[in-house]
Amino acid sequence: MADIGTADVRQYLRGLAVFAGELPEFDPDAAPERPEELFVDWLTGAVDDGVREPHAMTLSTVGADGRPSARVLLLKNVDRHGWQFAAGAASPKGRDLAANPVAALSFHWPQQARQVRITGTVAPEPAERSAADFLARSPGARAEALAGRQSSPLRDVRELELATERALERIEREPGLVVPEWTLYTVRAEQVEFWQADKQRRHTRLRYERVGEDWTRGQLWP
Numbered sequence: 632m633a634d635i636g637t638a639d640v641r642q643y644l645r646g647l648a649v650f651a652g653e654l655p656e657f658d659p660d661a662a663p664e665r666p667e668e669l670f671v672d673w674l675t676g677a678v679d680d681g682v683r684e685p686h687a688m689t690l691s692t693v694g695a696d697g698r699p700s701a702r703v704l705l706l707k708n709v710d711r712h713g714w715q716f717a718a719g720a721a722s723p724k725g726r727d728l729a730a731n732p733v734a735a736l737s738f739h740w741p742q743q744a745r746q747v748r749i750t751g752t753v754a755p756e757p758a759e760r761s762a763a764d765f766l767a768r769s770p771g772a773r774a775e776a777l778a779g780r781q782s783s784p785l786r787d788v789r790e791l792e793l794a795t796e797r798a799l800e801r802i803e804r805e806p807g808l809v810v811p812e813w814t815l816y817t818v819r820a821e822q823v824e825f826w827q828a829d830k831q832r833r834h835t836r837l838r839y840e841r842v843g844e845d846w847t848r849g850q851l852w853p
């Protein structure tokens with residue numbers, strides 16, 4: 632690991648590689664009519680190139696106080712209805728979404744120097760779909776959700792250990808148990824931008840914009 636003092640960080644960052652390696656082609660004129668089709672194409676390309684956790688994305692929300700907040704989540708599904716993720720409704724992000732049902736999602740696949748940016752409105756799915764998502768999680772992940780209190784201050788690690796242990800026991804006793812606040816959310820995209828880096832900085836940007844149930848698309852200046 633490099634040993635750098637804080638005074639040298641600027642220089643150190645300047646020396647790091649960006650858009651290294653071979654970059655894929657992106658022809659915006661050949662792009663499909665719908666953004667979810669291109670998204671799945673890029674996602675599978677990221678998987679093929681060995682991107683770790685290619686389905687991890689940054690979810691940005693806005694709180695009741697107007698302040699933004701961002702964190703990484705896993706994508707659960709994408710289809711013509713939108714991009715889905717799951718989270719606790721009582722968590723800070725769940726509370727943000729209740730106050731302001733809008734969000735931005737961003738994906739970054741460094742091996743291909745690609746980025747996808749999505750903005751839209753967010754709606755919870757019906758309880759039975761959220762329950763199905765919950766039951767598909769591993770026992771450990773279900774126990775974590777059952778223990779609850781996500782993002783509240785942890786004063787004693789033993790309290791967490793005890794709560795997780797109890798939650799795991801309960802899940803073993805009641806395998807069909809569902810945490811009601813576990814929610815599958817769908818982002819109904821209004822804009823989806825596909826960004827492909829170019830080593831010469833002539834990046835290619837294609838933005839889709841929703842028009843009812845259809846989409847228009849056009850390129851943006853880099």
Ligand SMILES: Cc1cc2nc3c(=O)[nH]c(=O)nc-3n(C[C@H](O)[C@H](O)[C@H](O)COP(=O)(O)O)c2cc1C
Pocket residue numbers: 684687700701702703704705706716717718719722723724725781782
């Ligand atoms: C790769 C990765 C995947 C994650 N997936 C999820 C997820 O699917 N759902 C979730 O609630 N939190 C997930 N997290 C944790 C969140 O980033 C976050 O710490 C947590 O949800 C609390 O966020 P909040 O305080 O803004 O509500 C993930 C974190 C990482 C690094």
